[in-house]
Amino acid sequence: MDVLNLMRRHGIQPTPQRLAVAEHVLSARAHLTADRVWERVRRKCPTVSRATVYNTLNLLVKKGLLRTQILKEGTVVFDSHVEAHHHFVDVQTGRIYDIPWNAIRVSGHAALRGFDVREYQVILRGRRRAK
Amino acid sequence: MDVLNLMRRHGIQPTPQRLAVAEHVLSARAHLTADRVWERVRRKCPTVSRATVYNTLNLLVKKGLLRTQILKEGTVVFDSHVEAHHHFVDVQTGRIYDIPWNAIRVSGHAALRGFDVREYQVILRGRRRAK
DNA sequence: TGGCGGAATAGACTATGTCTAAAACACGAC
DNA sequence: GTCGTGTTTTAGACATAGTCTATTCCGCCA
Incomplete structure (x- = not known):
């Protein structure tokens, strides 16, 4: 994937x-925290500052290349x-798994009186099974 | 409500x-953060330390009188x-609303291969309407 | 070469949460 | 009552996440 052109096309x-930040975070299949990204990017590029990593991640979010999710205590x-999807959180390991949008159906949210729902997702917690 | 007996019955x-902490947090209909609870409890009981408030809240959770929810950035x-229920978060005000379990139906979560789902909830985001 | 503007940097600052060591307290044994 | 043991509370240190600021750096254009 050509991250450079992707960035340019999104006005970055x-x-x-x-x-360096974008390549790391876009290719990661795990859900990384900002400091975890910083840690990893520094291995390739030891002079990068924490502020730059935070700024870049926030920029990528603003430009639509990335989303933040609130799934763990204390950190984004x-x-x-x-794209819209659901999440499963392993309560032992803390690991987060994406669940395809179509795997789960939700009904009733449109009928809620007094709430203008713009987006929703199901958050599941439990244990990942061997298979 | 007799918070004192409630505590005793739960082995606290x-x-x-x-x-003081339990009375505040159990009667609050809003979803409070720990520091917000501390702030409020101190008004009645100015010598209470932050550590005690945190310890007590965690104890109440452990004993099943309270639950933590991960719905806002950076804080529980x-x-x-x-009891199980869903949540709606107003994206402007940050206010959290409880949505009754029966108002929304979820299907498909039991069929997920490789995931042992112990609990789940729907998180909705949008704007509260005047209504 | 000089100047301009955006980006990167170090470090200060704030907030949330946990931990530790010491003091305070409750309660039973004598 | 006094002592000793347990548990609770306390202040403050510590750790981590995240933002902000002031300065430096860098690319580009005249």
């Missing part, structure tokens, strides 16, 4: 630091899967 | 501090409504 001025995680 | 040694909120 590419810089080496931004590219970044999800490169930007 | 009552103390003045614990009682405490919910005195311990």
Whole structure:
């Protein structure tokens, strides 16, 4: 995937630091926290500052390349899967799994009086099974 | 409601501090953060320490009188409504509303291969209407 | 070469939450 | 009553997440 062009097409001025962050976070299949991204990007590019990582992640969110999800205590995680979907959280490991939108059906949300629902998702918690 | 007996029945040694915390958080219809509880309890009982409020809230959770919910960035909120239900978050005000379990139906979660789902809820985001 | 504007940097700052060591307290044995 | 043991409370240190600010850096254009 050509992250450089992806960035340009979304109106993001590419810089080496931004590219390093974007490449890491967009290719990660896990749901990373900002500091975890910083940790990893620094391995390739040890001079990158924490502020730049935070700024870049927030920029990627604003430009629609990334979404934030509130699934863990105390921290936001970044999800490169930007289309609507659900989440499963393993209560032991903390690991987060994407659940395809069509795997679960929700009904009744449209009939709620007094609430203008713009988006929703199901959050499931439990244990991942061997298979 | 007799919070004192409620605590005793749940195996919590009552103390003045614990009682003050429990009375506040159990009667609140809003979803409070720990520091918000501290703030309020201190108005009645100015010597209570932050650690005690945190300890008490965690104890109430452990004993099943309270639940934590992960709905806002950066902080946990405490919910005195311990039975299963869903949540609506107003994206402007940040206010959280409980949605009764029966108002929304979810299907398909039992058929997920490889996931042992212990609990789930729907999180809705949007705007509360005047109504 | 000089200047301009955006980006990156270090570090300060705030907030949430946990932990630790010491003091306070409750309660039973004597 | 006094002592000793347990548990609770307390203040403050610590850890982590996240934002902000002031300065430096860098690319680009005249």
